[in-house]
Amino acid sequence: MSVVGFDIGNLQSVIAVARNRGIDIVANEVSNRATPTMISFGSKQRFIGEPAKTQEMSNFKNTVGAIKRLIGRSYDEPEVQEFESQFIGSKLCDVNGEAGVEVNYLGQATKFSATQLYAMYLGKLRETTSKELGGEMSDVVISVPGWYTDRQRRAVQQASQIAGLNCLRVVNDSTAAALGYGITKSDLPEDKPRNVVLVDLGHSSYTVSVVAFKKGELKVKSVAYDRGVGGRNFDKALSDHFIQVFDEKYKLDIRSNNKAQVRLRAACEKLKKVLSANSQAPITVENLMNDIDATAMYTRDEFVELIEPLLKRLEAPIQKALADAQISADDIHSIELIGGSIRVPAVKQRLSELFGRELSFTLNQDEAVARGCALQCAITSPAFRVREFSINDITAHPIRFKWEAADGSDDTNLDVFVHNNAIPSTKMLTFYRKQAFTIDAEYSDPARLPPGTNPWISRFTINNVTPTDNGDLSTIKVKARLDLSGVLTITSAYTVAETEVEEPVPQPEPKEGEEPKAPEMRKVKKLVKQADLPVHQVSQCLDTDSIKELTKKEREMRSVDELVHATEVAKNNLEEYIYDIRAKIECEYSAFIESSEQQAFISTLGEIEDWLYEDGSDTTKEVYIEKLSGLRATGDPVAERYREDKDRPQAARELRDTIAQLADRATSQEERYSHITQEERQKVINRVEQVQEWLDERLEKQAQKQKWDAPVVFANEIKKQREDLVYFTTPILNRPKPEPKPEPKPEEKTESGSATPAPEGQGQSSAPTEDMDVD
Numbered sequence: 001m002s003v004v005g006f007d008i009g010n011l012q013s014v015i016a017v018a019r020n021r022g023i024d025i026v027a028n029e030v031s032n033r034a035t036p037t038m039i040s041f042g043s044k045q046r047f048i049g050e051p052a053k054t055q056e057m058s059n060f061k062n063t064v065g066a067i068k069r070l071i072g073r074s075y076d077e078p079e080v081q082e083f084e085s086q087f088i089g090s091k092l093c094d095v096n097g098e099a100g101v102e103v104n105y106l107g108q109a110t111k112f113s114a115t116q117l118y119a120m121y122l123g124k125l126r127e128t129t130s131k132e133l134g135g136e137m138s139d140v141v142i143s144v145p146g147w148y149t150d151r152q153r154r155a156v157q158q159a160s161q162i163a164g165l166n167c168l169r170v171v172n173d174s175t176a177a178a179l180g181y182g183i184t185k186s187d188l189p190e191d192k193p194r195n196v197v198l199v200d201l202g203h204s205s206y207t208v209s210v211v212a213f214k215k216g217e218l219k220v221k222s223v224a225y226d227r228g229v230g231g232r233n234f235d236k237a238l239s240d241h242f243i244q245v246f247d248e249k250y251k252l253d254i255r256s257n258n259k260a261q262v263r264l265r266a267a268c269e270k271l272k273k274v275l276s277a278n279s280q281a282p283i284t285v286e287n288l289m290n291d292i293d294a295t296a297m298y299t300r301d302e303f304v305e306l307i308e309p310l311l312k313r314l315e316a317p318i319q320k321a322l323a324d325a326q327i328s329a330d331d332i333h334s335i336e337l338i339g340g341s342i343r344v345p346a347v348k349q350r351l352s353e354l355f356g357r358e359l360s361f362t363l364n365q366d367e368a369v370a371r372g373c374a375l376q377c378a379i380t381s382p383a384f385r386v387r388e389f390s391i392n393d394i395t396a397h398p399i400r401f402k403w404e405a406a407d408g409s410d411d412t413n414l415d416v417f418v419h420n421n422a423i424p425s426t427k428m429l430t431f432y433r434k435q436a437f438t439i440d441a442e443y444s445d446p447a448r449l450p451p452g453t454n455p456w457i458s459r460f461t462i463n464n465v466t467p468t469d470n471g472d473l474s475t476i477k478v479k480a481r482l483d484l485s486g487v488l489t490i491t492s493a494y495t496v497a498e499t500e501v502e503e504p505v506p507q508p509e510p511k512e513g514e515e516p517k518a519p520e521m522r523k524v525k526k527l528v529k530q531a532d533l534p535v536h537q538v539s540q541c542l543d544t545d546s547i548k549e550l551t552k553k554e555r556e557m558r559s560v561d562e563l564v565h566a567t568e569v570a571k572n573n574l575e576e577y578i579y580d581i582r583a584k585i586e587c588e589y590s591a592f593i594e595s596s597e598q599q600a601f602i603s604t605l606g607e608i609e610d611w612l613y614e615d616g617s618d619t620t621k622e623v624y625i626e627k628l629s630g631l632r633a634t635g636d637p638v639a640e641r642y643r644e645d646k647d648r649p650q651a652a653r654e655l656r657d658t659i660a661q662l663a664d665r666a667t668s669q670e671e672r673y674s675h676i677t678q679e680e681r682q683k684v685i686n687r688v689e690q691v692q693e694w695l696d697e698r699l700e701k702q703a704q705k706q707k708w709d710a711p712v713v714f715a716n717e718i719k720k721q722r723e724d725l726v727y728f729t730t731p732i733l734n735r736p737k738p739e740p741k742p743e744p745k746p747e748e749k750t751e752s753g754s755a756t757p758a759p760e761g762q763g764q765s766s767a768p769t770e771d772m773d774v775d
Contacts (some may be wrong), residue, residue, distance in 0.1 A: 097116075119550070147396050581631065
């Protein structure tokens with residue numbers, strides 16, 4: 001039994017599995033510990049992960065990246081239109097109110113929402129994990145940025161459902177990393193908490209969180225973000241710079257050519273990594289545009305100066321996180337750094353200056369979040385026993401409830417969950433109504449959201465509300481909850497009424513020796529639950545029917561991918577067999593096939609090879625299998641005759657050696673065989689002679705055959721005869737010699753010297769006897 005954590009990154013994702021009393025990182029099909037977060041669409045199938053990365057240049061118009069930044073967002077958001085579109089590759093479009101892409105899939109223009117894209121990618125990670133585990137997996141915990149809205153978190157959960165996964169929890173990146181840090185520490189304090197700052201600079205965003213650790217628990221005190229600082233922003237700064245450099249140097253209008261921009265951005269990403277370890281490095285882009293190979297030199301100092309505006313933005317989230325946590329720099333135990341972009345030397349230097357102290361790198365920068373997700377999955381799963389560790393997370397966005405004013409009340413809204421409210425968290429609200437009413441949930445501070453994000457979350461309709469028996473307003477209790485994933489729901493609504501109930505009056509404890517008095521009863525008025533009320537929720541996410549439909553479509557696309565893969569395997573098998581068997585038929589197999597049949601077979605191989613590269617280049621799996629079966633009908637017997645010609649003499653030698661050894665042992669006069677009777681020896685001799693005759697007869701018939709004739713005797717038959725012979729003779733010849741009978745002990749003598757036999761039943765027993773009185 002294994003539990004799994006997915007760290008879905010903007011550039012690449014990591015899979016972690018909790019098993020064997022530890023956390024393992026799952027490698028993908030090319031043995032990489034991280035899988036590119038990318039999907040490419042072709043005329044026959046989808047390519048996800050590593051295959052999509054290889055097609056990024058050649059099929060960039062149908063290749064989608066940055067799906068983490070699209071899911072749960074609207075197409076018309078300014079950030080999506082103006083910034084995210086630069087990193088997507090494909091054409092952005094609106095798909096039922098959510099941002100999506102339009103690609104050429106299976107030869108026609110097709111639209112996919114970001115939730116569908118996310119589900120496709122999760123399906124790929126599920127397949128990779130299942131292959132590693134040797135069976136299907138379902139339970140998973142998925143990481144998301146802490147600034148994700150309710151809509152985005154729901155979209156991730158729904159994408160998991162479409163992909164056939166059971167998402168136990170959506171956990172914030174920083175919280176997952178904090179769990180991985182804290183649960184392994186054996187020196188955490190029991191009283192005063194240890195404050196640790198976690199700084200995560202990834203591919204697309206920057207997060208600073210303050211976490212208080214105590215023995216057996218962690219509490220997130222504050223989190224601050226900058227969604228516009230990350231590795232891709234460094235890459236874009238380099239790309240914009242070299243667009244100008246190469247325009248001046250080579251007169252290239254790179255912005256007019258999308259493929260040239262993709263090539264330049266890949267080269268800039270590589271340059272950034274090289275400059276992390278070197279003071280200067282060249283950038284070379286082969287065939288950048290118009291058959292021109294562009295090249296230039298660049299230094300680390302120039303790079304630092306270029307990204308200085310981005311480095312300045314590192315300070316604000318730090319100050320905000322410390323202020324929200326109400327701690328100073330002196331209260332910080334350590335600063336832990338994670339995220340791939342932390343490796344940039346200028347970033348580490350600037351962070352060290354801002355904190356005024358040394359930084360810590362005890363966590364794996366690329367895998368810390370995935371490991372934390374796997375630990376969280378193990379804690380949540382009932383099938384695992386994990387060290388007790390309490391996780392207290394917070395929500396980034398305050399939530400307000402709004403409703404229409406009722407009779408006699410001017411209240412129309414309430415901030416139910418404030419900024420940095422703990423999750424999970426439950427709040428009870430009381431309403432007075434005579435009829436059904438609605439509650440709208442929205443974010444009360446839109447400035448914290450990505451620009452242009454709709455602050456509206458959900459609408460809850462409380463139905464079946466009626467006046468009381470005397471026509472007054474009914475009292476309604478509504479329970480609102482932020483669950484472990486930070487998703488808002490109204491878990492229940494019900495009416496209550498003031499009712500007189502009897503309860504015992506508290507009595508003092510009886511004194512010693514006194515008998516307790518009978519309890520006295522009193523009548524008190526209490527609010528008692530009367531009836532549950534149905535709650536209908538409407539949100540910006542998919543409804544149940546849409547999820548079912550998308551799940552069906554995902555299964556169909558997966559079946560298409562599997563069929564295409566199986567067809568390619570069948571085609572490759574046919575091609576490989578043609579090359580292999582033709583080379584052998586013309587050389588080492590040539591003596592084992594008649595000349596006329598050889599020529600006809602070679603001609604057939606050539607015809608099928610020509611067909612394979614012409615009409616047969618695109619056909620069905622069944623046709624390839626049928627063609628291969630037809631060739632094997634001729635080629636396999638030839639290969640078998642060749643193989644038998646090599647194996648048969650060796651098998652015959654081994655059988656002859658065994659016959660000779662057994663015959664010698666059956667006729668041996670050695671002492672160790674002296675206990676074997678003549679009858680038993682004759683059985684062995686008869687069986688040996690029988691096998692010898694069989695072997696001589698079959699080998700003689702085989703010698704009369706041509707090499708291209710079907711074998712008369714096979715090596716496995718000879719080996720079977722040897723095994724049966726050994727099985728028959730071993731119990732006889734290996735039977736141990738019986739132990740010699742012990743010599744009889746001398747008889748006891750009486751004082752007169754005559755032998756006195758021992759009484760019957762006593763013999764020489766040394767067992768104690770019991771004295772008995774006899775009357």
